Amino acid sequence: MEQKINYNLEMENLIKDFDGTQTLLLHSCCGPCSTAVITKLKDFFDITLLYYNPCIHPNDEYEKRLNEQIKFIEEINKTLSRKIKIIVPPHEPQTFFDFVQKVDNYETEKEGGARCYACYEQRLEYTSKLANDKGFDYYGTTLSVSPYKRSDWLNEIGLKLQSKSKYLVADFKKKDGYKLSITLSRQYDLYRQNYCGCIYSYNEMKEYEEKNKKTGE
Numbered sequence: 001m002e003q004k005i006n007y008n009l010e011m012e013n014l015i016k017d018f019d020g021t022q023t024l025l026l027h028s029c030c031g032p033c034s035t036a037v038i039t040k041l042k043d044f045f046d047i048t049l050l051y052y053n054p055c056i057h058p059n060d061e062y063e064k065r066l067n068e069q070i071k072f073i074e075e076i077n078k079t080l081s082r083k084i085k086i087i088v089p090p091h092e093p094q095t096f097f098d099f100v101q102k103v104d105n106y107e108t109e110k111e112g113g114a115r116c117y118a119c120y121e122q123r124l125e126y127t128s129k130l131a132n133d134k135g136f137d138y139y140g141t142t143l144s145v146s147p148y149k150r151s152d153w154l155n156e157i158g159l160k161l162q163s164k165s166k167y168l169v170a171d172f173k174k175k176d177g178y179k180l181s182i183t184l185s186r187q188y189d190l191y192r193q194n195y196c197g198c199i200y201s202y203n204e205m206k207e208y209e210e211k212n213k214k215t216g217e
Contacts, residue, residue, distance in 0.1 A: 007144070007155050008174035015168075018044040020082060024168065025050055025131040027123055027141040031068035032192050035184035036177045037142040037170075038076065038084065045138070048085040049073060052126050054096040055119050057199040062091050068191050075188055087130070096122065096198065111201050117153055119198065124157050131165035140168035145177045148196070 015022075024045035028034040034049065041047060051069050056062040066088065077083045099122040100106045100115050109115040124141060131139035140158065144151040151171035158167035172178075185192055195205035 005152070005155075006174075007151055007169045007171040011168060011170045015041075015044040020044060020046060022046065022137045023135075024048070025087075025127060025134070025136040025139040025165070027052060027127040027139070027143070028069060029053060029123075029141070029143050029146075029197070030065050030193065031070075031072040031188075031190050032181055032185040033142045033145045034069065035072060035076075035188065035190070036145055036181035037172050039180065039184065040172065040177070042076075042080065042082075042084070046082060048087060048136070050127055050130065051086060051088045052123055053197060054091065054093050054122070055198040056091075057093065057197065057202055059091070059093075061193070061197075061202075062093075064191060065193065065197075072188050072190060089126075107200065109200070111196060111204060112148065112150070115200065116150075116196075117157075120149075120154055121157050124154070124161055128158070128161040128163070128165065128167070132163055136165045138168045139165050140170055142172065144170055145172035145181055147173055147178055 020043060022045050024041065024047050026037065026041070026047055027050045038047065049069070051066060053062070053065075056065060070086065073084050073086050096119070100118045103109060103114045103118050106115045106118075120143065127139050127141065141154060143149045144154050151173070155167075155169050159169065161167065195201045
C-alpha cells in the first residue's frame with residue numbers, strides 16, 4: 001500500500017529555521033481560509049498575498065469576498081512589524097470558463113472532480129508565473145486548509161509548476177487548521193461563504209437549499 005505523504009510535516013521541517021526574510025507569494029482563496037494560514041506562516045516568511053480567483057460567481061460575491069480579505073489583512077497588519085502586502089489582479093471570470101472547458105463534461109462534474117483540479121491548476125499556474133516574474137523565493141496557496149480541497153492534488157500541481165520560485169508544500173487543514181480558521185473568522189468578524197465559489201458550486205448549493213426547503217414543508 002502506498003504511504004500517504006505528510007505535507008504538513010514536510011513544510012514544518014522546511015521552514016523551522018526560516019527567519020522571516022524568505023519571500024512568499026501566497027495565493028488566497030478567501031479571507032477566512034487565509035486567517036489560519038497566515039497565522040501559521042507569518043513568523044517564517046515575508047508574505048505577499050495574491051487574491052486571484054477568476055472562478056468566483058457572481059460578481060457581487062467576488063467583491064464581498066475580496067472586501068473581507070482586505071479587511072482581515074488590514075486588521076492583522078496592525079499587530080505585525082513585517083506587514084503583509086496584497087496583490088489583486090483584475091477579476092476576469094471568462095478565463096476560468098476558458099480553462100475548465102478542457103475537462104470532459106465540465107458543466108456536469110460534481111464538486112471535487114476533474115473540473116476542480118483544473119481550477120486549482122489555473123490559480124497555481126498564475127501564482128507560479130507571478131512568483132517567478134517578481135523573484136519570490138516561494139509560492140503557495142491557502143486552499144489546502146479546507147477539508148473539501150485535496151492537498152495531494154494541490155501539491156502535485158504546485159511541484160509540477162515550480163521553477164525559479166519553489167512551491168511550498170503544505171496541508172494546512174492538519175493540526176486543526178480548519179478549526180482555527182473558523183475561530184479566527186469569528187474573532188475578526190469575517191463573512192464565511194456557504195459554497196466554494198464557481199457557478200457550478202453555486203448551482204449545487206441552490207439545488208440543495210431548494211431540496212431542503214421542500215423537505216421541510
